[in-house]
Amino acid sequence: MIIRGTTQLTALLGHPAAHSISPLMHNEAFSILGLDYVYLAFDVPPVRLKAAVEGLKAIGIKGFNLTMPHKTAIIEYLDELTAASRLCGAVNTVVNHNGRLIGHTTDGTGYMRSVSDAGYQIIGKTMTILGAGGAATAICTQAALDGMKEIHIFKRNNATFQKTADFAENLTRHTKCSVQVFDLADTLQLKKSLAESVLLTNATNVGMEPDTNESLITDPGFFHPDLIVSDIIYHPRETRLMKLAKEAGCPAMNGLYMLLFQGAASFEYWTGREMPIEPIRQKYFNNREMTK
Ligand code: NAP
Numbered sequence: 001m002i003i004r005g006t007t008q009l010t011a012l013l014g015h016p017a018a019h020s021i022s023p024l025m026h027n028e029a030f031s032i033l034g035l036d037y038v039y040l041a042f043d044v045p046p047v048r049l050k051a052a053v054e055g056l057k058a059i060g061i062k063g064f065n066l067t068m069p070h071k072t073a074i075i076e077y078l079d080e081l082t083a084a085s086r087l088c089g090a091v092n093t094v095v096n097h098n099g100r101l102i103g104h105t106t107d108g109t110g111y112m113r114s115v116s117d118a119g120y121q122i123i124g125k126t127m128t129i130l131g132a133g134g135a136a137t138a139i140c141t142q143a144a145l146d147g148m149k150e151i152h153i154f155k156r157n158n159a160t161f162q163k164t165a166d167f168a169e170n171l172t173r174h175t176k177c178s179v180q181v182f183d184l185a186d187t188l189q190l191k192k193s194l195a196e197s198v199l200l201t202n203a204t205n206v207g208m209e210p211d212t213n214e215s216l217i218t219d220p221g222f223f224h225p226d227l228i229v230s231d232i233i234y235h236p237r238e239t240r241l242m243k244l245a246k247e248a249g250c251p252a253m254n255g256l257y258m259l260l261f262q263g264a265a266s267f268e269y270w271t272g273r274e275m276p277i278e279p280i281r282q283k284y285f286n287n288r289e290m291t292k
Contacts, residue, residue, distance in 0.1 A: 001031045003038055009059070010039045010270050013052060013074075014067035017041040022065060024284050025263050029275045037062065037271065046073060053077040053101070063095045063270040065263075071134050078103040087171060088141040090134050093266040104269060107135055108142025110262025111232065115199070117261070118253050120228050126150040128197040130184070130216050131204035132164040135232055139203060140167075144177035152193040157183040184216070194222050200245075202231040207239035215240040223248035232258055237287065260285045 012022050018041060026039035044052045049070055054077070056064060066074050071090040075081065078091065079100040085091050091103035115122060127148055129136055132155040140151050151171075155164055161181070168179040182189050194200060206214050218240075223229070229245035232255035242252035264275035 001027060001038070004036065006036055008037045008062040008270075009056075010037055010062050011056065011064040012039070012041040012067060013044045013049070013064055013070055014041070015043055015045050015069060017043040017067065020067065021259070021284055022263055025260070025275075025280055026267060028280055028283065029267055030271075032276045032279060033271075033273055035271055035273065044070070046070070049073055050077055057096065057099070057101060060099075061096055063093065063266070065266055066092050066094070068134075075103060077101070083174075084108060084138075084141050084145060087145075087174060088137040089167075090138055092138075092262065093269055095269045104266075105138050105141070106262040106265035106269075107138035107258070108140075108145075109265050110260070111135075111139045111201075111258045112142050112146055113261040113265075114253070114255075114257035115228070115230065117257060118251075120199070120251075122199050122228070123147045124149055125198040126152070126193075126196045127199040127201060128152045128154065128190070128193045129201040129203055130154050130206075131202070132160070132167070132181070133203065136201075136203035137167060139201060139232075140179060141171060144171050144175040144179060148177050150196075151177060151179045152197070153179065153181045154184045154186075154190055154193070155181065157185065190217075191222055194227060195224065197227060199228045199230060202229075202233065202239070202241050205233075207231060207241055208233045209235045212236050213240060215244060217241060218244060220244065220248045223250050225249045228253070231255060234259060254287070256285050256287050257281075 023039050023041050030037045081103045085103045085105045093104040093106050095102045165181050168181045171179045206216050227250050229250045229252040231239045234254050234256040245252045267275040
């Protein structure tokens with residue numbers, strides 16, 4: 001890759017940012033396609049987000065990604081939001097369109113593409129999702145926009161429960177999907193929802209390194225062979241939930257390809273070109289430890 005006077009800048013803003021795989025993925029894709037772009041990661045603490053965005057806008061950046069903790073805080077500095085970003089209240093991709101910063105969310109499209117890429121057809125059916133944080137709301141929004149019939153969200157009954165209930169009501173109002181929220185402690189309802197679902201998505205941190213022995217569902221009686229069990233965690237490659245699901249005869253997948261496809265969608269917004277998925281998948285998204 002040669003950086004020239006004409007090279008267009010794309011970037012990641014996060015805190016921290018140094019651990020991210022996104023610079024490898026995007027720079028490799030630019031290089032394969034011979035595009036005159038570069039992608040850099042910047043560690044931006046929350047108090048500097050406004051100044052960073054103003055600076056990037058002033059120098060005419062092509063676009064940038066946001067990761068924790070900036071996905072919601074960025075919104076007030078943008079000129080426009082897509083419908084999906086507005087519905088889920090989060091932005092992970094910004095496109096600089098002739099000086100106007102447009103906020104998109106690609107976590108949901110990345111997730112839905114990872115499910116269809118694995119060969120599963122879930123549209124028009126019911127799914128159950130654990131958690132209601134940034135990733136969960138992006139997934140629910142895209143799943144509802146894509147035509148899921150019902151989404152059952154299970155979360156802890158704490159201070160943010162009403163906020164999730166309001167989100168579900170708004171999503172139901174703006175799509176053809178019925179979105180309901182239940183208390184995670186209501187195990188009878190969880191079992192009932194799973195019996196009606198083709199997909200279970202864990203969008204909580206439970207099971208992530210270093211607490212790899214944890215799972216929100218441990219009773220094999222909650223699984224059925226027609227249930228796809230999807231964990232959006234990718235450290236470890238196989239979570240305890242996935243292991244238990246496979247032992248119960250369910251297909252299971254991790255979050256590695258959600259990460260790949262959310263990046264691919266951002267790439268397409270900035271360059272107008274499709275990311276060359278297969279070489280990137282082979283080089284940086286080795287999923288060998290995962291078995292379906
Ligand atoms: P977040 O906004 O902090 O949300 C975390 C969610 O997990 C919240 O709903 C929280 O519940 C729930 N939770 C945490 N601990 C819990 C526990 N002990 N019991 C029950 N629920 C619990 O985080 P996020 O950004 O959505 O990320 C969530 C997970 O997804 C992380 O593991 C992250 O690495 C992963 N992720 C993967 C990708 C990918 O591309 N594969 C992308 C984004 C995120 P409350 O609502 O009750 O607080």
